Amino acid sequence: xxxSSTSGVGSVGAQPVPARPSTMDAEISLRVDGEVRxxxxxxxxxxxxxxxERLGNTSPKKGCDHGQCGAxxxxxxxxxxxxxxxxxxxxxxxxxxxxxxxxxxxELHPVQQAFLDRDAFQCGYCTPGQICSAVGVLxxxxxxxxxxxxxxxxxDVSVDTALTHDEVAExxxxxLCRCAAYVNIVxxxxxxxxxxx
Amino acid sequence: xxxxxxxRAIGRDLVRRDGVAKVRGTATYAYETPVDRxxxxxxxxxxxxxxxxTAMDTTAAExxxxxxxxxxxxxxxxxxxxxxxxxxxxxxxxxxxxxxxVGVVVAETSELARQAADSVVVTYDERPHDTELSVDRxxxxxxxxxGDGAESDTSEGDxxxxxxxxxxxxxxxxxxxxxxxxxxxxxxxxxxxxxxxLVLWDSTQGVHPDRAAVCEVFGLAEDQVxxxxxxxxxxxxxxxxxxxxxxxxxMAARAVPGRPVKLALTRQQMFTLAGYRTPTIQQVQLAADHxxxxxxxxxxxxxxxxxxxxxxxxxxxxxxxxxxxxxxxTTHRLAxxxxxxxxxxxxxxxxxxxxxxxxxxxxxxxxxxxxxxxxRIRNEPEVDPETGKxxxxxxxxxxxxxxxxxxxxxxxxxxxxxxxxxxxxxxxxSSVYPTQRMAQSTAIxxxxxxxxxxxxxxxxxxxxxxxxxxxxxxxxxGVPVEDVEVRIGDTRYPIxxxxxxxxxxxxxGSAVVEAARTFREKFGRDxxxxxxxxxxxxxxxxxxxxxxxxxxxxxAEVRVHADTGELRVPRLLGVFAAxxxxxxxxxxxxxxxxxxxxxxxxxxxxxxxxxxxxQVANHDLAEYHITVNADVGDxxxxxxxxxxxxxxxxGTKGIGEIGIVGTAAAVVNAVHRxxxxxxxxxxxxxxxxxxxxx
Numbered sequence: 001x002x003x004s005s006t007s008g009v010g011s012v013g014a015q016p017v018p019a020r021p022s023t024m025d026a027e028i029s030l031r032v033d034g035e036v037r038x039x040x041x042x043x044x045x046x047x048x049x050x051x052x053e054r055l056g057n058t059s060p061k062k063g064c065d066h067g068q069c070g071a072x073x074x075x076x077x078x079x080x081x082x083x084x085x086x087x088x089x090x091x092x093x094x095x096x097x098x099x100x101x102x103x104x105x106x107e108l109h110p111v112q113q114a115f116l117d118r119d120a121f122q123c124g125y126c127t128p129g130q131i132c133s134a135v136g137v138l139x140x141x142x143x144x145x146x147x148x149x150x151x152x153x154x155x156d157v158s159v160d161t162a163l164t165h166d167e168v169a170e171x172x173x174x175x176l177c178r179c180a181a182y183v184n185i186v187x188x189x190x191x192x193x194x195x196x197x
Numbered sequence: 198x199x200x201x202x203x204x205r206a207i208g209r210d211l212v213r214r215d216g217v218a219k220v221r222g223t224a225t226y227a228y229e230t231p232v233d234r235x236x237x238x239x240x241x242x243x244x245x246x247x248x249x250x251t252a253m254d255t256t257a258a259e260x261x262x263x264x265x266x267x268x269x270x271x272x273x274x275x276x277x278x279x280x281x282x283x284x285x286x287x288x289x290x291x292x293x294x295x296x297x298x299v300g301v302v303v304a305e306t307s308e309l310a311r312q313a314a315d316s317v318v319v320t321y322d323e324r325p326h327d328t329e330l331s332v333d334r335x336x337x338x339x340x341x342x343x344g345d346g347a348e349s350d351t352s353e354g355d356x357x358x359x360x361x362x363x364x365x366x367x368x369x370x371x372x373x374x375x376x377x378x379x380x381x382x383x384x385x386x387x388x389x390x391x392x393x394x395l396v397l398w399d400s401t402q403g404v405h406p407d408r409a410a411v412c413e414v415f416g417l418a419e420d421q422v423x424x425x426x427x428x429x430x431x432x433x434x435x436x437x438x439x440x441x442x443x444x445x446x447x448m449a450a451r452a453v454p455g456r457p458v459k460l461a462l463t464r465q466q467m468f469t470l471a472g473y474r475t476p477t478i479q480q481v482q483l484a485a486d487h488x489x490x491x492x493x494x495x496x497x498x499x500x501x502x503x504x505x506x507x508x509x510x511x512x513x514x515x516x517x518x519x520x521x522x523x524x525x526x527t528t529h530r531l532a533x534x535x536x537x538x539x540x541x542x543x544x545x546x547x548x549x550x551x552x553x554x555x556x557x558x559x560x561x562x563x564x565x566x567x568x569x570x571x572x573r574i575r576n577e578p579e580v581d582p583e584t585g586k587x588x589x590x591x592x593x594x595x596x597x598x599x600x601x602x603x604x605x606x607x608x609x610x611x612x613x614x615x616x617x618x619x620x621x622x623x624x625x626x627s628s629v630y631p632t633q634r635m636a637q638s639t640a641i642x643x644x645x646x647x648x649x650x651x652x653x654x655x656x657x658x659x660x661x662x663x664x665x666x667x668x669x670x671x672x673x674x675g676v677p678v679e680d681v682e683v684r685i686g687d688t689r690y691p692i693x694x695x696x697x698x699x700x701x702x703x704x705x706g707s708a709v710v711e712a713a714r715t716f717r718e719k720f721g722r723d724x725x726x727x728x729x730x731x732x733x734x735x736x737x738x739x740x741x742x743x744x745x746x747x748x749x750x751x752x753a754e755v756r757v758h759a760d761t762g763e764l765r766v767p768r769l770l771g772v773f774a775a776x777x778x779x780x781x782x783x784x785x786x787x788x789x790x791x792x793x794x795x796x797x798x799x800x801x802x803x804x805x806x807x808x809x810x811x812q813v814a815n816h817d818l819a820e821y822h823i824t825v826n827a828d829v830g831d832x833x834x835x836x837x838x839x840x841x842x843x844x845x846x847x848g849t850k851g852i853g854e855i856g857i858v859g860t861a862a863a864v865v866n867a868v869h870r871x872x873x874x875x876x877x878x879x880x881x882x883x884x885x886x887x888x889x890x891x
Contacts, residue, residue, distance in 0.1 A: 053237075063381045063464070063818070065463060068818040068819040099221055100222050108220065112221065115216075116216045119785070122431075123429060123430045124224055124430065125226065125380075125381040125382040165830075168826075173825040179786070180790040180829070182826045
């Protein structure tokens with residue numbers, strides 16, 4: 001028994017798609033790891049692909065391209081953000097810091113040093129995203145942001161209350177690590193935050 | 198018997214040499230290789246589960262400005278070898294599974310390549326597909342050999358008679374889910390075909406095996422192909438053998454000579470093109486006397502393979518050697534289905550195969566009223582039950598005892614212990630993994646600018662090779678580790694075996710030791726600049742008289758919410774006897790990582806198969822759940838100081854896989870202790886607990 005069917009790939013139906021203008025371009029300017037970059041981008045280009053494929057900055061990684069793994073995390077205007085979910089054209093004028101821009105060459109940011117000290121990674125692919133996320137976490141704690149597991153939302157959030165194991169694990173849970181370095185990532189973040197782990 | 202190297206650098210807690218590059222993100226993975234004028238490839242995949250491609254309309258794709266080439270089964274080059282049907286990409290109009298490669302687009306940008314691939318219209322003659330795994334199928338067959346080369350069935354004594362005669366028997370069916378390896382770095386290649394030479398910057402667990410496969414498929418000589426891979430963003434078996442994406446990237450590059458082509462699978466594509474672990478159905482039988490001495494142990498396994506390429510996961514294999522019993526049987530039956538190609542995933546065989554039996558033992562212990570640790574100790578075999586050979590070393594009992602002491606097993610809460618709203622329980626299971634060394638690997642040792650350099654095409658998947666191989670070389674040469682540099686991950690270096698089967702360090706380390714010995718014999722302690730020596734694994738010296746395995750014991754504490762069934766695992770503790778540990782820092786990360794992946798298997802992982810369309814329904818990281826940071830509590834790995842003189846000159850047994858073996862059983866056993874609910878089908882989701890909570 002067999003039947004005959006026609007189907008396209010992805011969302012395309014049975015009929016050939018008429019050719020359309022292949023791209024729409026826009027000019028944008030970004031500051032990436034301290035350097036101003038001006039470029040013309042396809043408006044479909046994500047910040048992640050712009051960094052990796054246009055600017056040759058492969059510190060942020062592509063693990064899922066759907067905002068599900070966190071490997072593409074950078075600091076975007078100071079806050080942690082997923083670059084795979086951000087269209088570059090919408091971020092004209094933005095300031096981006098990748099893990100490679102956290103410290104001058106030859107030096108390490110305290111979070112990077114803590115990841116090294118605690119062996120908080122294996123394959124290294126999620127690591128730049130984890131590190132940018134951790135820098136974001138420490139900043140959020142410093143600004144008094146509670147998390148999903150913060151018990152008393154009326155109390156002040158401080159390093160003492162917000163860098164417990166459960167708090168750090170919760171705050172870092174947007175960053176997947178398939179090698180499962182989690183038990184080392186938590187103390188690394190605590191160490192960088194000045195808490196004895 | 199081997200004289201073990203005297204450990205000076207071996208055993209030291211050294212920070213990863215590739216650590217700074219990894220924390221900055223400057224370590225370059227395959228897709229990231231800086232090349233001039235890269236082009237980008239995007240695959241076209243079949244949207245039927247079985248059938249024939251009758252036509253492909255590429256007009257719209259080719260009309261796009263910036264599209265360089267579109268390849269289809271009707272236009273692609275003919276390959277030199279199509280013997281391996283997984284690798285025979287675009288060679289036929291047959292569709293064997295949904296998601297199979299039916300085309301590829303190469304374009305100037307990645308956005309354009311994807312758009313063009315979406316514009317290709319494929320017409321199919323669709324046929325009914327058959328993708329349902331079941332023990333009731335009438336076409337299950339016995340494979341000629343298992344994935345590790347072992348025989349498919351074994352039988353000793355008479356299990357049926359023992360089951361009929363025994364004081365206590367147990368017979369249950371257990372199952373493990375379909376799992377996808379999901380390394381964080383997608384399978385990716387940068388490929389350049391230029392002047393009859395091919396360079397592949399590929400994400401692979403072995404540059405030399407990768408090259409051999411590509412040479413075979415494309416009919417190229419080895420000196421025409423270079424494979425480079427200094428860093429791998431995780432593999433877990435999925436990059437152990439190349440998959441079809443590597444052949445597609447190579448084909449795409451050959452279609453645009455002189456242009457480097459980048460191809461990375463999307464996360465969704467990885468669920469059909471990058472291998473996975475078959476679901477397993479395990480029918481387990483145990484017979485015992487009232488003291489718990491096993492009279493029979495049997496496991497009959499049903500699992501699946503793709504019709505495209507057979508892979509028979511060796512799920513029953515650990516049952517052949519783990520415990521003593523006069524009557525024993527293991528069988529494997531396969532269903533050949535219209536499904537993607539399954540392959541290696543961390544501890545193929547042992548990982549799923551130590552689930553059913555280790556839960557069954559816990560059930561037997563409960564029936565008999567014997568402590569589950571005692572039950573295992575009572576069935577400790579003096580020699581390998583499968584081969585009759587003495588163990589090279591076996592310290593399972595010591596692992597169980599030390600683990601019990603460290604975990605606080607003696608003070609474990611009683612069954613169905615309640616702490617507020619939470620039910621608390623603890624469980625235990627054993628771990629095992631065979632100690633393997635591959636037959637072929639070669640290293641060069643050279644004295645260069647006042648330092649020693651060791652070169653071998655080995656891989657570091659995060660396992661620590663960049664750091665640990667120098668430790669071995671340093672002790673083999675008798676020099677400080679700081680004076681040794683290693684160069685790995687390139688076919689320009691001598692041949693290395695795959696980083697698989699936990700064999701990497703056993704094999705490459707042996708080659709380095711042999712090369713270092715030859716170097717010292719030739720050049721003494723005071724070599725001249727440029728002096729170099731090469732040598733290989735000495736297979737003739739490999740001990741064949743002992744059964745070499747690593748063992749371990751894993752303990753879990755679980756808390757189950759009495760009202761909602763929410764399941765938490767605050768503690769995992771493992772003790773391993775896995776030979777000598779080269780670097781405690783990287784070793785601990787491997788053990789803990791394996792155990793945490795085992796936790797993931799216990800609680801979360803499950804590729805949900807939709808039989809109607811022949812596809813994994815939850816094919817992304819939002820819906821295929823793996824453990825996240827908040828799922829993980831206190832995970833501890835400890836090891837015994839084990840000296841095994843039979844395995845290799847380093848005394849290593851391999852540690853990349855044993856950590857995932859047994860974890861899920863320990864968790865399930867703890868869940869039973871906490872709730873009284875026995876879950877025999879992974880994962881332990883709360884719907885399986887809710888109805889029967891006390």
